[in-house]
Amino acid sequence: MKFEIKSNTSSAVLGLDGAMLNSLKKDGLEYLWQGDAKYWGNQAPVCFPIVGVLPNNEGTAFGNKCCMKRHGVARITPFEVFEQHKNSITFIQRSSDETKKAYPFDYELKIKYTIVGDTVTNEYIITNTGAEKMPFVIGGHPAFNCPLCDGEQFEDYKVVFDKAITHRPLRPNHETGIVDVGVRYDALDNSDTLPMKHKLFEELDSMIFDNIEAKCATLIGKKGRGIKIEYQDMANLLIWSAVGRPNFVALEPWTGISNCSDESDIIENKRGMTILEPDETTSFKFKITMI
Numbered sequence: 667m668k669f670e671i672k673s674n675t676s677s678a679v680l681g682l683d684g685a686m687l688n689s690l691k692k693d694g695l696e697y698l699w700q701g702d703a704k705y706w707g708n709q710a711p712v713c714f715p716i717v718g719v720l721p722n723n724e725g726t727a728f729g730n731k732c733c734m735k736r737h738g739v740a741r742i743t744p745f746e747v748f749e750q751h752k753n754s755i756t757f758i759q760r761s762s763d764e765t766k767k768a769y770p771f772d773y774e775l776k777i778k779y780t781i782v783g784d785t786v787t788n789e790y791i792i793t794n795t796g797a798e799k800m801p802f803v804i805g806g807h808p809a810f811n812c813p814l815c816d817g818e819q820f821e822d823y824k825v826v827f828d829k830a831i832t833h834r835p836l837r838p839n840h841e842t843g844i845v846d847v848g849v850r851y852d853a854l855d856n857s858d859t860l861p862m863k864h865k866l867f868e869e870l871d872s873m874i875f876d877n878i879e880a881k882c883a884t885l886i887g888k889k890g891r892g893i894k895i896e897y898q899d900m901a902n903l904l905i906w907s908a909v910g911r912p913n914f915v916a917l918e919p920w921t922g923i924s925n926c927s928d929e930s931d932i933i934e935n936k937r938g939m940t941i942l943e944p945d946e947t948t949s950f951k952f953k954i955t956m957i
Contacts, residue, residue, distance in 0.1 A: 669747070669755050676784045676956055685745040685757035685777045686710045687808060692784050692956040697893060699809035705912035709809060712777060712790070714740035715769050715802035718924020719843035720931065727801050727933040730770045736843065737807070739765045740775055754780040761795070772796030789951040794942035801934040801941050804950060805900070805920030812862065812907075812915040814891045820913060822888040823862040825905060827880035830858045835873040838924050840909075845874065845926045864911045872906035872916075874923055876937075885915055886957065895919065897952040901938055919952040 667682040679689035687710040690697040701707045716738045725732050743765055748758040756778040761771065776791040794800040812823050834850035853873050854860045858880070866873070883903060886892035897903060897919035904918035922938025929936050940948060 669750065671751075671753050671755055671779060671781045673753060673781045673783055676781060676786075678779060678781050678786050680755055680757070680779055682745055682747070682757070684711055684741045685759065686712055686741070687779070687786075687788075690786065690810075690954065690956060695814060695891070697810055697814065697956050699811055699914035699916075702912065705908040705910050706809070706914070708807070711737060711741040711807045713737040713803075713805040713807055713920065714775060714790070714792075715771075715773075715800075715804070716933070717803050717805045717920045717922055718838060718845075720933070721842075721844065721925055725931040725933045727769075727771070728799055732769055732933060734768045739768050745777070748776060753782065754778065771798070771800045773800060773802075784957070785953050785955040787951055787953050789949060791947065791949045792940075792942065793947040794944055797944050799934075799941050799943060801939045803920065803922030803936075803938050803940065805902075805918055805922070806952060807916060807918050808954065809914045809916040810885060810893045812885065812913055813887055815887060815889045818887050818889060820862055820864055820911070823885060823892070823915070825860040825862065825915075825917070826884045826886060827858045827860075828882040829880040830856055831875060831878070831880060832856055835875050836923070837873060838871045840869075840871050843871075843924050845924050847926045847928055860905070862907075862915060864907070867907040868909055872904045872918070875903045875905070876923055877901055878903050883917060884957070885917060890957070892957045893917065894955040894957060895952060896955070899950040900952055921950060 676692040745757040749756040759775045772795040774793040778789040780787045884894045900919035906916040
């Protein structure tokens with residue numbers, strides 16, 4: 667089932683499946699990648715309670731065994747509509763016997779989308795409904811059409827940050843998803859601009875800008891159309907495209923990162939973990955603006 671929220675100038679379509687964005691339009695132009703199984707069949711999944719991978723898809727959290735595939739359980743578990751208005755919609759997912767087979771904690775996850783003008787705010791509201799401490803990370807994974815306009819190509823685009831990037835990005839292994847923290851890459855070094863090139867993603871995976879000081883990144887083409895991401899609540903930003911030269915770029919604000927080479931399988935000790943006490947609620951948000 668699909669739901670549309672609108673402003674005077676733009677619209678967003680959300681799907682009940684995964685409570686994720688399915689469309690972002692301004693002036694009739696589609697900004698969101700529409701999925702293609704040849705490269706990547708998804709669009710904008712929500713990653714929770716892990717981002718990236720666990721080693722061998724397994725770990726322990728406060729002594730409880732967890733068995734989760736890439737990006738966790740939220741994206742593959744049903745949501746319901748909690749609240750809906752003309753310019754906003756909130757979905758809710760509650761833990762179940764099925765989620766607890768993978769992630770043995772009681773939780774409530776609300777995902778709220780609000781559109782004002784050309785900006786869609788993505789808000790994640792997480793509550794620990796159980797009786798013990800609950801560790802998690804959360805992140806968005808939206809992918810955007812690149813190029814957006816006729817007469818452009820992928821290489822006509824660049825990502826511009828609001829501050830120079832002073833430390834080089836990490837990158838996960840293509841095969842395992844594990845991040846080698848001992849190796850940083852030269853994709854961008856003490857500059858605020860990263861030109862888009864397919865070869866950036868052919869041999870290596872996503873670029874992980876961890877503990878990033880810049881809190882705004884704009885994917886912009888030669889005709890002036892693009893996407894601005896603002897992620898004040900998120901410590902990390904990933905930039906990714908798939909192998910095979912597809913026409914999309916994903917800009918992914920995450921509170922944590924994938925499992926790192928210097929980490930054990932104890933989930934609560936991993937980088938970026940939020941630990942919620944019983945009955946505690948927290949929230950994170952980021953904004954997508956269509957240019």
